[in-house]
Amino acid sequence: MNVSTGTAQELIARSNRLGADPKNTNYAGGNTSAKGRLTDPVTGEDVDLLWVKGSGGDLGTLTEAGLAVLRLDRLQALVGVYPGVDREDEMVAAFDYCLHGKGGAAPSIDTAMHALVDAPHVDHLHPDSGIAIATAADGEELTRAVYGDQVVWVPWRRPGFQLGLDIAAIQAANPQAVGCVLGGHGITAWGDTSEEAERHSLWMIDTAAEYIAENSAPEPFGSVLDGFEQLGAAARRAKAAALAATVRSIASQDRPQVGHFTDSDEVLDFLSRSEHARLAALGTSCPDHFLRTKVKPLLLDLPGTASVEQSIARLRELHTAYRADYQAYYERHADESSPAIRGADPLIVLVPGVGMFSFGKDKQTARVAGEFYVNAINVMRGAEGLSTYAPIDESEKFRIEYWALEEAKLARMPKPKALASRIALVTGAASGIGKAIAHRLAAEGAVVAIADLDLAKAQAAAAEIGGPDVAIGVQADVSEEAAVQAAVDATLLAFGGLDLVVNNAGLSLSRSLLETTAADWDLQHAVMAKGSFLVARAAAKVLIEQGLGGDIVYISSKNSVFAGPSNIAYSAVKADQAHQVRLLAAELGEYGVRVNGINPDGVVQGSGIFAGGWGANRAAVYGVAEEDLGAFYAQRTLLKREVLPEHVANAVFALVGPDLTHTTGLHVPVDAGVAAAFLR
Structure with missing residues (x-):
């Protein structure tokens, strides 16, 4: 398709500006359009076209690839064949026959609104103030x-062709109007130029916000409930971390989910007020x-001051009730044409005094779900401040949640990667083997916490992998119990849980028996033996509480047997780690936790250990130049190949991926074949 026209370029620029400000619309919410004329390359005649944001796109990041391009005459001709609201789904299929050329992105359900409104430029948005x-x-x-x-009112209508007809009729009857409020839903504005449509949209949003600010009741959510005040920052985050494994198990009974924690002022204030339970029960609109x-x-119905044990017990009771309630909701409204139930677990868990956990198939989806619920809180505040919050009926919610079109949209999603929804913690991961492992796990779909003594390097490595929706950097001295727990807690707060731990942190001092001091011995055992134990213990507590199984992998060494x-x-100390693998595999198997180890040969390239002096020492022991150490190691192997960090990362993926689900207590050599290190 050719969107080099000024019209389409103006549309992309306008969309990006509107979508960049969260007061205008939520992530991936709303759509914009422009009508214009191009020469048909086949007939040579001018043709009127509609450019509209396609299904699933985001206004703030919209590009040419996210636009659907359709013939306006064919779209408008659909009015004559529209079979009525009972057959709305057929109209979306008909959009495919209105595409111009290859058509671009898949047209969304809102395409009819943009086609039928008699204006060259149309914006449909979901601002908190308008909703x-x-x-x-x-x-x-x-x-x-x-x-x-x-601005005119349009009563609630499920998105679709009839809604487009409704808005077009109301617009025709009110030629002075610049937009409309869609009952229970959002706003739509239009204009003769792109600049005018944008100006009308912003005027509607800002005017509503100003009216709410000037006319709202002083405490729209009611007074503060005794005992429900927010905890201090440190206390609430500590409690959130203590509850995270339980909450994730609740959200993941049907399928594993990744989480996100929010303790923003909007959430904490809402949960402290007397009306929060009534409003939460009404749901979003x-x-x-x-x-x-x-x-x-x-919603946990206990104050933040309740103990962790009390909160966990009550959360599990409420989860049982929630699942029964959701099953009943499904059964009340489903018919023979409805898709199967998609799961009865909550995606939002609210904990008074502490904050909100939100969940999704990946970190971005979980974060955005939380952002949407903050939007809903803002909506409820505005509605309650002026009137009474009255969301659409649950039967209408069901019709959209279990719409065949929504099911088709889900079916178009790409197949999940092998480690999708898995949450990993890798120690010593700012360089070398650990960094390669973190990269591989993320490439396979996992989210990763990179723990390292050097926080700046850990954060840089996380940014390199993809940033906070994929990886975070945390500081951890694995020999310190409190530091290990802090790293695990940071992982829980960032991603909602933990599935996969790689004990990789290490160091080495190449010295003979007589040259090795007690301090040398203690340091290496503190980092690798004690450190691995501390990390495994803290992780196992989470894995057991979640009830989702999991993996613990030790990066040991061929030196554990050589x-x-x-x-x-x-x-x-590497022999100590190797036996920890066997001991933990035996102890944690009943919880579905697999424990395995990897025995690499010397990995020179990118290694922090080798760069820190170990390489020079080992080169001296073997009588070779330090720069030739990797080649020396390779030549003593059966395969004559140097072991690189990526080779160890490949072995980690093999152990934690989908193919070795029945393997635990195993040590995998990654040494290119060192006969003296063969496992016996």
Whole structure:
């Protein structure tokens, strides 16, 4: 397709500006369009076209590839064949026959709105201020009070062709109007130019926000409940970490989910107020909101001062009730044409005094779900401040949540990667083997916490992998119990849980028996033997509470079985790690946790250990130049190949991926074949 026209370029620029400001619309919410004319390359005649944001795109990051391009005459001809609201789904299929050329992105359900509104430029947005008016019990009256006759009210209608017809009819009957409020849903604005449509959209958003600010009741969520005040920052984050494994198990009974924790002022204030339970039970209203958050959250009905043990017990009771309630909701509204139930676990879990856990198939989806619920809180605040919050009926929510079109959209999603939804913690991961492992796990779909003594390097490595929706950097001295727990807690708060731990942190001092001091011995055992134990223990507590199984992998060494020269402390501690693998495999198997080890040969390239002096020492022991050490190691192997960090990372993936699900207690040599290190 050719979108080099000024019209399409203006549309992309306008969309990016509107989508960049969260006050205008939520992530991936809303759509924009422009009408224009191009020469048909086949007939040579001018043709009127509609450029509109396609299904699943995001306004803030919209590019040419995210636009659907359709013939306007064919879209408008659909009015004559529209079979009615009971057959809405057929109209979306008909859009495919209206595409111009290859058509670009898949047209969304809102395409009809943009095609049928008699204006060259149309914006449909989901601003908190606009949805507050749209979800107020007296929204129609409020629309007149806020906007006069410049904006008209459109009663709730499920997105689709009929909604486009409704808006077009109301627009024709109100030629002075610049936009409309869609009951229970959002706003739509239009203009003769791209600049005018954008100006009208922003005017509607800002005018609603100003009206709410000037006319809202002082405490729309009620007074503060005694005992429900927010905990201090350190206390609430500590409690959130203590609850995270339980909450993730609740959200993952049907399928594993990745989590996100939010303790923003909006969430904490909402949960402290007397009306929060009533409002939470009403659920969200805007389709974009409840498709991401489910129809309502799971709310812990205890104050933040309740103990962790009390909170865990109550959360599990509430989860049982939540699943039964959701099953009943499904059965109330499903018919023979409805898709199968997609799972009865909550996607939003609210903990008074502490904050909100949100969940999704990956970190971005989980984070965005939390953002949507904050949007919903803002909407409820605005609606309650002016009137009464009145979301759309649950039967309408069901019709959208289990819409065949939504099912088709889900079916178009790419197949998940092998480690999708898995949460990993890799120690010593800012360089060398650990960094290669972190990269490989992320490439296979996992989210990764990179733990290292050097926080700056850990954060740089995380940014290199993909940033906070994929990886985070945390500081950890694995020989310190508190530091290990802090690293695990940081992982829980960032990603909601933990599935996969790689004990990789290490160091080595190449010295003979007589040269090895007690301090040398203690340091290496503190980092690798004690450190691995501390990390495994902290992780196992989470893995057991989650009930989802998991993996613990030790990066040991061929030296755990090979008696190399001048290396007593390092080799002894690697033997300790090797036996920890066997002991933990035996102990944790009943919980579905697999424990395996990898025995690499010397990995020179990219290694922090070798760069820190170990390489020079080993080169001296073997009588070779330090720069030739990798080649020396390779030549003593059966395969004559140097072992690189990526080779160890490959072995980690093999152990934790989908193919070795019945393997535990195993040590995998990654040494290119060192006969003296063969396992016996």
